[in-house]
Amino acid sequence: MHGSEVRMRQQFETGDNDQRKILRFDGVERLAHWVNAAFFTALILTALPLYFGQVEALVGRRALIAEIHTWTGIILPVPLLISMSGSWGKRFRADLGRFGLWNRSELKWLRSIGRDLFVQSDKFNPxxxxxxxxxxxxxxxxxxxxxxxxxxxxxxxxxxxxATFVHDVLAFAIVVAILGHIFFALTHREALRSIFTGYVSRSWAAQHARRWLAEETHGSIED
Amino acid sequence: MPQDEGTPGQTVRIGRRVFLGMAGLGALGVLFGSRVQGAVGSAIGTGLGGLLPGGDRFRIYSITGTFPSISPDAYRLSVSGLVERPMTLTLDQLMALPSAKLVKDFQCVTGWRVPEVHWEGVRLGDILDLAGVTGKAAAVEFDSYDGVDTESLTLSQAHLSDVIVAYRMLGGPISVSHGGPVRLYVAPMYGYKSLKWLSEIRVVEKPTLGFWEVNGYPVDAWIGSANAPTI
Structure with missing residues (x-):
């Protein structure tokens, strides 16, 4: 093992300022994210006049807007399904698998309703x-x-x-979740950058996604 | 899957459970939501309840791009067709007629329902009696100031006591977005029968398809029984 590699491993161990990049989202995942975001935005914008009378008073043409809303919703799953199929969707599928895979510390975090912060973070936090x-x-x-x-x-x-009741209540919950998502994105700049560029630094990963970094680097060290 | 759960220190696959849980809640909501929406609405309270979901709130429909804006002074309702005394009523003349007050749900054919809305107006039957329906008449057509919407009822439907030409709802004059100053309210039928911005009542020999019926909605729009187009 070369001296520089030893130094780098030490930096990783201490979570030091290792600026080497690792791939967090490939092109397919980034495209899927932004296409999906665009569809959700279109759905929320067209939902406003359908739900709020004051907005409908400004916009009118309810039938047309309802039609746009309906077909946007029907098409929305298509890019997601395409992104997660085929050889190009391998990384996306792997990440989808991670979403549903929880270890004990993550489940503890869930049971404490977010108060138990002792989580060994995966590629994504709970x-x-x-x-x-x-x-x-x-x-x-x-x-x-x-x-x-x-x-x-x-x-x-x-x-x-x-169905009206469920569609309404869930729509509000989705908007709250999306606002939370955007808030956390804007307050975590390096993570945000990775949905544009695809990459994060190893020091970021050491801090926020330690288990994932361990997986990734074990692979590369074997090489 | 479940076998993972027993292994200590291992990961658990909860993705499918979360998905099935939400799908199950969604299905329960579809089946029983109509019974709990009122409770949810009143639990949220009247202030925020106007904005937050509960299902029990008006959706505002307009067929054209804008709402027709008619001042109460300029409003005219014409009664024409197969009648002995064709008339044009001002809002004041309409309000001078014997009034009928109703507290009834507004039920949209697509599902949303606003419970116990307060309505006030003149019975359509009273207006027809005033104009004097002639022998050949069997139906009534309605026009809207939006220039597009039309509706119709049979003469016997038009004489039901809970079919009114309304000038007050929700405790005040009818707002422009709700079809003010004067709209139809056909309590026993789906909301699209309650034509907004009523401009003309025309007595005819047989009912014609209204705007929504041309678009596939049932002509006899009895709440709960009419599902598919009948013509």
Whole structure:
């Protein structure tokens, strides 16, 4: 082992200022993220006049906006499904797998409702995992309830009223989650940069995603 | 999957559980949401309840790009067609007629429902009696000041006691977005029958398809029973 490598490993051990980059999100993941973000933005913007009478008063043309909203929602899963399939989606699939995989310290964090901060962080911290699971699941629920609202003829009136209720309540929860997501992104600049450039520094990973860094570097040291 | 849980110090796959949990909650909400939305609405309170979800709030529909803005002074309601005495009523003349007050839900065909809305107006049947419907008449058509929306009822539906030409709702004059100054309120039918910005009541021989019926909604829009287009 060369002296420089030893020094670098020591830096890693101490979480020192190691600026070498490692790939956090590949191009497919970044594209999937931003396309998905654009779809969610379009859905939220078109939802405003559908839900708030004051906005509808300014915009009008409810039928057209409802149509745009409906078809945006129907198409939304397509880029996600394409991104997670095929050989190009390997990293995306691996990250999706991580979202659902929790160790004890993460589960403890969950049970303490976020107060137990002693977490050995994976590539994503438990809050990020929870957010991803929530948004991912909510796509399915919003899709189903949205379908009932649009093609109501096929469903009893009680279901339509219930679907309206679920679609509304979940929409608010999604907006809260997204605002939280944006807040944390803006207050964590290096993590934010990685959804544009794909890369984070090793020192960042040592601080925020130690378990993942260990996985990644064990691989590279073997090389 | 579950077998992972028993292994100490190992990871647990909770992704599927979170997904199934949310899908299950969603399904329960669809099945029983209509029963809890009122409770949720009142738990949230009246102040914020206007903005936060509970399901029990008005969605404002407009067919055209803008709402027709008619001042109460300029408002006119014409009653025409197969009647002995065609008339044009001002808002004051309308309000001088015997009034009917209703406290009834507003139920949209797509599902949303606003419970116990206060309505006030004149029974459509009273207006028709005043104008004197002639022998051949069997239906009533309605036009809107938005220039596009139309509706119709059979003569017997029009004479139901909870079908009114409304000039007050939600405890005040009807706002522009709710179809003011005067709209129709057809309590036993889905909301699209309650035409907004009512401009004309025309008595005819047989009902014609209104705007929403041309777009596939049932003509006889009885709440709870009408699901598919009937024509």
């Amino acid at each position: 809050g990020q995992k929870l957010n991803a699971l929530f948004i991912g699941s909510s796509i399915v629920v919003m899709f189903g309830t949205g379908f009932i609202l649009r093609w109501f003829n096929f469903f009893p009136l009680d279901w339509r009223t219930g």
